[in-house]
Amino acid sequence: MKVLFDSSPISRFGVEVGTNEVVLAQDFSCMVFMMEEYLALGITEISIPSSHPQAKLISSMPRILAEKVEVVNDYNEILAAGRLLHHCRAEIGATYDEADGRIGFKKETPREIRELVVECHGIVRRLAYGFNRQANVELLSSRSLCKLTELRQTITDPNERIAIAQLEGVLSKTKDYTFDAVKPQSDLPMALLGSLDKLINDPSYISYSRAVSHLGPGERGQAAMTDVRHYGRVIKESKIAELLWSTMVVAVSVLGVQVPSFVDAGRLLPERRFPLLLDMKAARQRAIANWVSNCKDSAPLNLSSSNREIVWLRPSPSIEASVAGSPHTSMGKVGDLLAILKEHDDLLEKTQGAAGDRL
Structure with missing residues (x-):
């Protein structure tokens, strides 16, 4: 069974030494733990689009895991999403990078509109990727259906509204699977498959x-x-x-x-054929729990480098798994974050006090 890998990075807090400035960074180190959950569920092939940042980290994985992963050029799927949702971007003056699918917004664009447009592009790309590559995808059809409907109601171009309505028709005939094992899905009607094929490939x-x-x-x-x-x-x-x-x-x-x-x-x-739409939230939560237990003191794994000396705070035990494609990332509960910051301040005061006594 082939599944499209879709693991959102976790946000990490750190404190710069000297200035005591709080910084935020993306951490991709949970990626391996998520892939372990895939294998534990009987998934034999993991597909990663080449445009994803995680694709550049495959070489650093254990060989036994890397052999299960294929990196696939998703340029056609990026173009499909860009073509299908051209007018929704044009109406708000947004730009689209066809190299990696990133969207640029004007400063005055409301946050809610930004998040909606980004998520709907992600929905189209996942559907196109799963359909073209015959890879099952992590996607909640009920949530996706609501987001596409919301986007369609904000667009004035009739052709684009009709196209989105057809995607809604496809998703309305599917259901989510809480993924504990491989489960069959009945085929979509031929007419809906044909519509999806034309929308993303013609x-x-x-x-x-x-x-x-x-x-x-x-x-x-x-x-x-x-x-x-x-x-x-x-x-x-x-x-x-x-x-x-x-x-x-x-x-x-x-x-x-x-x-x-x-x-x-x-x-x-x-x-x-239409891919399975998988609800992997339980697997995501298990992966995060394992990550929290094993990566308390490690620096974030990301693709950027910095000369700043930063002490990374331990992750909050109340971090929750995000929904695939959601623009929001859980950072834990406020009480836990405040406790972690106080823990750091207490340690800093203790260290500075000890240094002063030595002087």
């Missing part, structure tokens, strides 16, 4: 700008593959398809042409 399906509507050969090829999958599903779902195919095989064989059997032809069709 650049001509919705023309948002002159640049998008001017299609090159590569994009026409993508549209053709979408049609092949559509007609492939039609053929395979037809009750008389096997009889018709067998008749054609006999007729064509008379001419000395080798034609694959119906079963072989079905395998050759580049068909895709």
Whole structure:
């Protein structure tokens, strides 16, 4: 079973030596603990998009774990999200980086709108990635449905509203699985699969700008593959398809042409199915609990470097797992954070007092 890795970084507090300034940093060290939970649940393949910061940390993992991980170029999925939600960004003057999918906002853009736009882009990218790569994704369909509906109600462009409505239609037919073991999911109706395929893979399906509507050969090829999958599903779902195919095989064989059997032809069709949508919150919480127990005194694992001397505070025991794709990160309860800061101040006073006695 293949699953898209989606572990949000944990925020860590630290105090700079000398200035006593409180600093905040992202910590990716919980990544390995989350992957351990994946393996414990029977997941055999972990897929990480190349645009994720964690992709650069694979080489530092234990070899036995790194062998389970594949880094996949997600450029097409970034383009799909950018194309599908072009007008929602245009209406608020936001920019989009097609290299990594980052969105830039104007200073006056309300925080609620920023968070909504970022989360909906993440939803589209996860759906596109899971569908194109046949990887199951950590995504709550109920939450995603609410966020897409909320975004659609803020957009004035009719084409974009219709496109988002189609995504809502796909999600409305799915359900979340609390992931304790691999569970089957019934197939979505063929028409909904076809709509999703066109939305994320056919650049001509919705023309948002002159640049998008001017299609090159590569994009026409993508549209053709979408049609092949559509007609492939039609053929395979037809009750008389096997009889018709067998008749054609006999007729064509008379001419000395080798034609694959119906079963072989079905395998050759580049068909895709909708991924499982997984609720991994319990696994996330177990990973965070293990991380808190094992990484109390370690410095954050991140991709930036600094010459500042910082004492990193122990993580709060009340940190809770965040929902996949949510812009919010738990840092624990206020009482725990205040206690940790007081603990640091007491230790600092004790250390300074001891240094003064020696002098």
